[in-house]
Amino acid sequence: MTEDMPGSQWFDNEAGPLVRPYAMTGGRTKPGPTGVRFDLIALVTLDTGAPGADEDTSLGPEHRALIELCRVETQSVAELAADADLPVGVVRVLLGDLLELGCVTVSRPVPPAQLPDERILREVIDGLRAL
Numbered sequence: 705m706t707e708d709m710p711g712s713q714w715f716d717n718e719a720g721p722l723v724r725p726y727a728m729t730g731g732r733t734k735p736g737p738t739g740v741r742f743d744l745i746a747l748v749t750l751d752t753g754a755p756g757a758d759e760d761t762s763l764g765p766e767h768r769a770l771i772e773l774c775r776v777e778t779q780s781v782a783e784l785a786a787d788a789d790l791p792v793g794v795v796r797v798l799l800g801d802l803l804e805l806g807c808v809t810v811s812r813p814v815p816p817a818q819l820p821d822e823r824i825l826r827e828v829i830d831g832l833r834a835l
Contacts (some may be wrong), residue, residue: 728798749808770799770808
């Protein structure tokens with residue numbers, strides 16, 4: 705394609721045709737009807753209800769890519785976005801779909817207010833050293 709042809713700005717000869725993020729998410733910008741929010745460090749694990757690579761499902765190729773990445777090991781939302789080469793916003797929407805379908809489980813990070821006090825942890829370490 706040449707630069708002066710209509711629509712050529714949406715095509716990169718080396719990378720191939722571009723797919724806009726809203727095409728992958730069906731125009732959605734928020735994950736699922738519940739509006740669940742995925743932190744970048746939330747851990748995503750494949751659930752037993754996830755379809756296999758050879759099963760025929762209505763899932764798109766991006767959904768399947770995320771499932772295959774989680775099949776190897778538990779990964780954070782940020783790692784999934786990097787490994788799938790997708791924007792984080794798109795990955796969050798796709799993970800919302802997979803969560804609703806029961807394909808993945810998400811472990812959210814512990815809020816700082818619920819973490820143990822540093823003073824208590826130091827006392828435990830000192831007690832263990834004393835043994």
